[in-house]
Amino acid sequence: MPQAEAAKAPDLAMARLGQGFVWQDLSVGQCFRTFKRTVTETDLVNFIGVTGMLEAIFIEEGYEGGAMPGRPVPGALTYCLIEGLILQTMIQGTGLAMLELQQKIFAPVVVGDTVQAVVEVTEIRPTSRSGRAVVASRIDVWNQKNVLVMSYTAKRLLAGRAPAGD
Structure with a gap:
């Protein structure tokens, strides 16, 4: 066990593990x-x-x-699972609000399917308040057979780095 004098206390200047992106770290066309x-x-x-x-x-x-084999799941469940993956990584601690959502479903998802998404940043519009920005993205959801099952666009309010002197 390290000695007490060698241990480092949490410091706000330290990078936080799992912290999402602030809008200044994103660029239009960037994909994840x-x-x-x-x-x-x-x-x-x-x-x-x-x-x-x-x-x-x-x-x-x-x-x-x-109308199909397998045990279908609601499209809303598929959407929520993908949003959970995005929240846990891309916008953890920096996502402030979902402002707009438009969704299309192309193919069913059934129990046992494995889904993942490609997120493309399509627009970044800084706001006049507190260094925030509205970030638009397109999210394409694919199953394990590389079939596009869902596509949606989202506009979110994201935090930014505080300006110097704040």
Whole structure:
């Protein structure tokens, strides 16, 4: 165990592990790939339970009125899983608000699919307040077969570095 005098106390000047990007660290055209996430039966059951999306295709295994094989999941669940991956990395501690969202779903996601996203920064517009900026991005969500399952655009309010002297 290190001696007390050798230990370093937390200091606000130290870089924080897991801290997201401030808008000044981003540029239009910059792209990122998220981690992958496999959708589980537990994800589906918990999501439909908490949201009340108790539609037969989500709650009944092998629903005879279903239009496809497998156990489909709500598009909202796919979106939420990807947003969780983005939040945990790109905007952790710097994302201030989701301002606008437009979404298109192209293909189903079923339990057992693995999804990931490509995030492209499409616009950065600094605001006049507190060094913040509105950052727009396009998020394309792909399954394990490289099929585009969802695409959405998002405008978020992101924090910036404090100006010198603040």
